Amino acid sequence: MFRSISTRISYMVAIIIILSTVVTLFFIDHTLEKDIMNAQGRTARNTIRMGLLYLKEGKQSIDDYRKQAYDNRKSAVKDAMKIFISQLDSYYDLYQSGILTEKEAKEAAYKLARTTRYFNDDYFFIYSEGLLVLAHPDSSLDGKNLSNNKDKKGYVYGPEMKRLGTSESGGFMEITWIRLGSTKPVPKIIFMKPFSKWNWMIGTGIYVDDIEESVKAQGESLINNMRKGFAQIRLAETGRLFIFDSDKKVIVAPLGAGPDFADTINLNTGKTLFHDLKDVGRQGQWKLDYKVRRGDGNEVLKQSFVQFFSPLGWYVASTVPLREIDNPVKSLVFKQGIISFVILIFAFGLIYYFVRKICLPIQNVSQVAFHVSQGDLKEAKNVFLNKIDPDYLRRITSFESFEDSNHKFDEVDHLVKSFHTMLNTLNSLVSQVQQSGKMVTGSALKLGSAIGQLEVAVENQAIATQELGSTSREISATSTELARTMNESTGVAITTADLANQGLLDLGVMSQSMETMRDASGGIFSKLSVINSKAANISSVVTSISKISEQINLLSLNAAIEAEKAGEFGQGFSVVAREIRKLADQTAMSTLDIEKIVAEMLSAVSSGVMEMDKFRKQVDTGVSNVEVMGDGISGVVDQVRSLTPQFEAVNEGMQNQSEGAEQISKAMIQLSETSIQTKDALEEFMSITDQLSTSVDSLEAEVAVFRVENES
Known part of the structure; x- marks a missing residue:
């Protein structure tokens, strides 16, 4: 498709x-x-x-909040510890002043520790340096040693408490403990401070569960x-x-x-x-x-x-x-695919429109090339006239060269213009080749007819020459016999008279034969003249054929050049042009052969005309001699008895006549050979003419496939 x-x-x-x-x-x-x-x-x-x-x-x-809260709470604990220790100092001063005994002073201190509360029910306690409980709000702990005691999380806090309680500056520690009156363990800060006057460790604890609750609330x-x-x-x-x-x-x-x-x-x-x-x-x-x-x-x-x-x-x-x-x-x-699809449809339509617009001339030119390949130049011309825009065709063909134009032309314009030029050139070339073929065909027919006539004339000439040769041989034999007879007649006069009478009769026959030979030689001369004239006409026809073959060769060369310009679209016609050029070359070679043969034939015919003219003159002379001889023999017959001495002269004349007859016989033999050669040349020329006719027929068959614009 x-x-x-x-x-x-x-x-x-x-x-x-x-x-x-x-x-x-x-x-x-x-x-x-x-x-x-x-x-x-x-x-x-x-x-x-x-x-x-x-x-x-x-x-x-x-x-930061916890730290601040703990720092504030610790600061408050320190302040409370200072107040508590200052009260202990007052009890020690009372002991030192003797107002209270040591025991009373210590009991007062123990009571103070058990009963003092601050903040959120926080309290003080008094331990010995060996971690023996001396005073604690929880009376169940009094007298216990807490060295190995643990908080509610299992932390053994005794050693750390002892370390802080014996340190000059004291310190804080954290444990988990149960608030008084509660069962829930809560974090607690313990502050330990030494009371060296009685070798005590004073401690206080402050529960920080409220701080942790606040911290927890902030976390929440x-x-x-x-x-x-x-x-x-x-x-x-x-x-x-x-x-x-x-x-x-x-x-x-x-x-x-x-x-x-x-x-x-x-x-x-x-x-x-x-x-x-x-x-x-x-x-x-x-x-x-x-x-x-x-x-x-x-x-x-x-x-x-x-x-x-x-x-x-x-x-x-x-x-x-x-x-x-x-x-x-x-x-x-x-979405991108939908957009791309829409763009594809639009682009395809737009591209198809512009590509079709660009390629339409190429499509039309391809149709032109197809019709040219089929030899239908007329239909190819119609495609140019009917399918290609006339304004476009006029515009691109109005310039000899695209370089001389101010307009911009592309390869398609070059292709269309080249095909248009090639089509016009090819149409003209094929028309000329067809006309030349017709002319060559007519000339070949005429040449064949002339050669046929010439062949008939040559055959007639050959027959006449053979008859004349036979007659000449007979004359030669008769003359020889007459000479011998005249030699014998020298001694026998009576026999000579009889023989003279017989010779007179033979002379009459010879006169008739000489007349026939003169007429035949005249006919041969006229036929050779006609042959010479026809050969001259053949030469002119050959010259015309040579010119036609040169014109065909030139036209085929031009066609090949145009086909080469057309590129691959002209390859088919380039093959046709090469075939035409080959036929033209064959025609030229055949023409040269014909010209050579015609020249040889002209030479042979001219030689035959000259020899026949010479022979005709000799025959005329022979006829005249026969007439003179007839008169002489008549005189001899009348005066033979009285003119016997003249037989020697007659004998000598007969010898001469015998030699002349022999020369005529040789000339006729040569003329017969020339006629045979002429016939052979005519046969060869006829063969060449047939070849020329075949070549012309082949050329016409090749060109006949083309239908040119001026054909009906």
Whole structure:
């Protein structure tokens, strides 16, 4: 099925656009997905960093609050301790002044320790340097040694208490203890101070559970603020941040998480999600891709980023379904595909329009080339006139050279102009070749007719020459016999008279034969003259054929040049032009052979005419001699008896006549050979003429396939 070049170019461009679009969409899909994943990862990491920064600031704020609260509380404890020790000093001064005994002073001090309260039911106690309880609000402890005693968390606080209680400056320590009248252990700060006057260790404790409760409240407030802040942060569509601690306890759950969120299993590893996130967070790897099963039983691919916050032992992590990252990419690629498809349709239509507009002249020229290859130059001309825009054709053919024009022409314009020029040249060339072929055919027919006539004339000449040769031989034999007879007649007069009478009769016959020979030689002469004239005409015809072959050769050369200009579209005609040139060359060679043969024939015919003219003159002379001889013999017959002495003269004349007859016989033999040669030459010339006619017929057959514009 034929497809136009415009359609093929449009298909090719469409395929290129489709391939480039597919590659672009694939590249966009791959690159965009990668970029969005990276962007999502950066967003998640930055969001987690912001959460960590907020946690750090909150932790710092809580720590500052605790530190400030503890510092204030410790300062108050120190102030209370100063007041208590100052009272002990007053009891010691009373002892020193003798107002109170040592025992009374110490009992008063013990009582003061047991009954004194400050702040939140806080109290003082007195230990010996060996950690023996001397006075304590809890009377059950009086008299006990607390060296190996433990707090409610199992901390053995005795050694540290002894160290601080014997130190000049004293110091603070923290234990977990049960408040008086309560059963719940709470944190407590113990301040120990030595009372060296009686080798005591004075201590006081202040419960800081209120501080811890306040700190805890601030922590809860921090967590609530984190929940509110994380609820406002979105990663993709449903992605959220969440916080869990090292015990896999959810601190801040993501929005929509169920109560079993902490028990979520990573289907890729078979372990809990928090376990895998802890490993990633501890190792600082940030990202974890995992698969979980939703409540409806469907599996979902997700991606998390996690970071460990060591001050609190918390993990801040994100969770985003991967489909929410892929869906925007797929949506964008789909939209891009729709846009690309619309652009492809529009581009294909636009390209097809312009390519068809550009390639339409090429398509028309290809039709012209097809008709030229079929030899239909007339239809090729009609394609130029009917299918190519006349204004366009007039514009590109109005210049001898495109370089001389101010207009811009492309390769298609060159091709159309070249085909138009080639078609006109080819039409003119084929017309001339056809006309020349007709002329050569007519000349060949005439030449064949003339050669036929010449061949008949030569055959007649050969027959006449053979007859004349036979007659000449007979004359020669008769003359020889007559001479012999005249020799014998010299001695026998009577016999001579009889023989003279017989000779007179023979002379009459010879006279008739000489007359016939003269007429035959005249006919031969006239036939040779006609042959000479025809040979001259043949020479002119040969000259015409030579000129025609030169013209054909020149035209075929021009056609080959035009076909070469047309490029591959003129290859078919270039082959025809070469064949025409070969035929022209063969015609020229045949013409040269004919010319050579005609020249040889002219030479032979001219020689034959000359010899025949000479022979004719000799025959005339012989006839005259025969007439004279007839008169002489008549006289001899009348006067033979009286003119016997003259027989010698007659005998001598007969000898001469015999020699002349012999010469005539030789000339006739030569003329017969010349006639045979002429006949052979005519046969060869006839063969060459047949070859010429065959070549002309072949040339006409080759050219006949072309239908030129001026044909009906």
